[in-house]
Amino acid sequence: DGGITQSPKYLFRKEGQNVTLSCEQNLNHDAMYWYRQDPGQGLRLIYYSQIVNDFQKGDIAEGYSVSREKKESFPLTVTSAQKNPTAFYLCASSFKSTGISYNEQFFGPGTRLTVL
């Protein structure tokens, strides 16, 4: 089945440790995105990538890093510099925007990160 997978579903880490969240898609999408969701709030964009080996900061990139070495994969690292990392993290992907119309973003099931 085609889709977006995020692993693990729940992740626990000690304060001060870096942690990497996985996001893989087999939809042949060009673009991938990472969002953060806090309780009772909407999604906020952390990073996005329109093409392999290129990515841009979103609205809340501080304390996070990403890589895009393969089209299918867009891992997110939550570093110790992120002051409040406990949140729900959603990955999404889409075909690259042509500028004429939009392309729907498809979302993964998310990873709940808890920092103890």
Place this chain on the structure above:
Amino acid sequence: AQTVTQSQPEMSVQEAETVTLSCTYDTSENNYYLFWYKQPPSRQMILVIRQEAYKQQNATENRFSVNFQKAAKSFSLKISDSQLGDTAMYFCAFMRNNAGNMLTFGGGTRLMVKP
């Protein structure tokens, strides 16, 4: 920068009745897209309906319809014949045209459908 505001943190509706969720946005753009997403307890984000700003006709998808008022920058979602499975968080989202598919989300409305 665009902002999206959902002024109703929580709402409830009786099964089979109709409910309207509100959304306002702020932008200086003329060409854009608006969306409603549903996030059920599973937390999977599901696209419910979208509206292109250049279209005057309101979008409809089965029991879901929107009231798009471009001048007022308002984009409400009406759910008719509410079902228990409609219980979820609902997010309004904005996307500029020619902006790389970037979405800006509102804070969400928690909808509870009561039997």
